[in-house]
Amino acid sequence: MSINSNSHVPIFRQIAEHIRTGISAGIYQPDEMLPSLRALALELVVNPNTIQRAYEELEREGLVYSRRGLGLFVARQAVRSARSQSQDDVEKAFADGIRLARSAGLPDDEIRHVFSKSLARKMDKTGGKS
Amino acid sequence: MSINSNSHVPIFRQIAEHIRTGISAGIYQPDEMLPSLRALALELVVNPNTIQRAYEELEREGLVYSRRGLGLFVARQAVRSARSQSQDDVEKAFADGIRLARSAGLPDDEIRHVFSKSLARKMDKTGGKS
DNA sequence: TATACTGCATTAGTGAACTAGTGCAGTACG
DNA sequence: CGTACTGCACTAGTTCACTAATGCAGTATA
Numbered sequence: 001m002s003i004n005s006n007s008h009v010p011i012f013r014q015i016a017e018h019i020r021t022g023i024s025a026g027i028y029q030p031d032e033m034l035p036s037l038r039a040l041a042l043e044l045v046v047n048p049n050t051i052q053r054a055y056e057e058l059e060r061e062g063l064v065y066s067r068r069g070l071g072l073f074v075a076r077q078a079v080r081s082a083r084s085q086s087q088d089d090v091e092k093a094f095a096d097g098i099r100l101a102r103s104a105g106l107p108d109d110e111i112r113h114v115f116s117k118s119l120a121r122k123m124d125k126t127g128g129k130s
Numbered sequence: 131m132s133i134n135s136n137s138h139v140p141i142f143r144q145i146a147e148h149i150r151t152g153i154s155a156g157i158y159q160p161d162e163m164l165p166s167l168r169a170l171a172l173e174l175v176v177n178p179n180t181i182q183r184a185y186e187e188l189e190r191e192g193l194v195y196s197r198r199g200l201g202l203f204v205a206r207q208a209v210r211s212a213r214s215q216s217q218d219d220v221e222k223a224f225a226d227g228i229r230l231a232r233s234a235g236l237p238d239d240e241i242r243h244v245f246s247k248s249l250a251r252k253m254d255k256t257g258g259k260s
Numbered sequence: 261t262a263t264a265c266t267g268c269a270t271t272a273g274t275g276a277a278c279t280a281g282t283g284c285a286g287t288a289c290g
Numbered sequence: 291c292g293t294a295c296t297g298c299a300c301t302a303g304t305t306c307a308c309t310a311a312t313g314c315a316g317t318a319t320a
Contacts, residue, residue, distance in 0.1 A: 038267095047309060049311085050308085067267080069316035072267080086236065089227075090244050094224065095248050104213065112249070166297085168295090176280090177281075182298075199287035200297080202296090
């Protein structure tokens with residue numbers, strides 16, 4: 001797991017997305033303990049608070065639950081929640097695009113076309129602004 | 131034209147998008163003079179610099195051109211540029227969504243489904259966070 | 261109970277984005 | 291030339307998101 005400090009995406013969000021992906025992919029099993037705040041902070045060379053912020057986000061999404069003094073664990077409904085959350089995010093992104101397209105007067109056909117075009121080009125790492 | 135100061139979207143961007151929409155819709159004709167910085171600033175009760183920043187964005191997009199001492203005018207290729215620009219923005223938004231969906235492991239069929247779902251619900255003003 | 265782990269709350273520093281204040285430079289016109 | 295408009299450049303203040311430093315509170319184990 002690598003953190004890109006130069007990215008415009010905040011660190012805590014990168015971490016959250018990484019773990020979210022991991023849970024979604026089944027790397028972390030339900031009720032399994034996640035790396036502790038300090039352990040992960042040490043590994044990634046960031047402040048424990050940054051890690052906590054990432055975990056907070058995941059907790060709000062119902063992906064993990066925390067036990068004070070024990071640790072953080074993967075929620076049972078994590079995969080379901082992860083999918084649901086991802087779907088919401090995706091939907092939101094699409095809604096944004098559609099809103100833009102509509103306000104520009106693009107007809108639905110054109111919007112569909114642009115979408116298909118985007119979906120077609122699979123390999124596109126648009127991340128990383130210096 | 132109204133400005134929402136409570137929105138998380140910066141004022142200059144709201145203005146830019148409004149004018150962009152206006153040009154795209156044909157409200158402003160090519161070579162027609164746009165409201166001066168101070169005039170529009172007075173009308174919207176903001177600083178002229180904020181207006182200028184909006185115009186800068188539009189100029190970068192090739193929508194308007196400026197003549198020092200004369201004013202700001204709609205570019206001839208404005209409509210074309212506006213469409214192109216909008217299409218880029220839309221494409222970017224879609225790409226974001228697709229990227230999210232992929233990293234969550236959603237299959238393409240599912241992605242298409244979510245998109246269609248978003249496109250279906252036409253009226254959705256998701257703006258305005260306090 | 262002492263120790264060593266866990267999450268959590270409070271506060272502070274830093275940097276970037278946004279907006280505003282002010283003055284300079286170019287153009288048209290009487 | 292002087293006036294009144296135009297865009298533009300420079301500087302400063304404000305706000306907010308992000309990250310970090312530090313200390314408190316809960317839990318297991320010897």
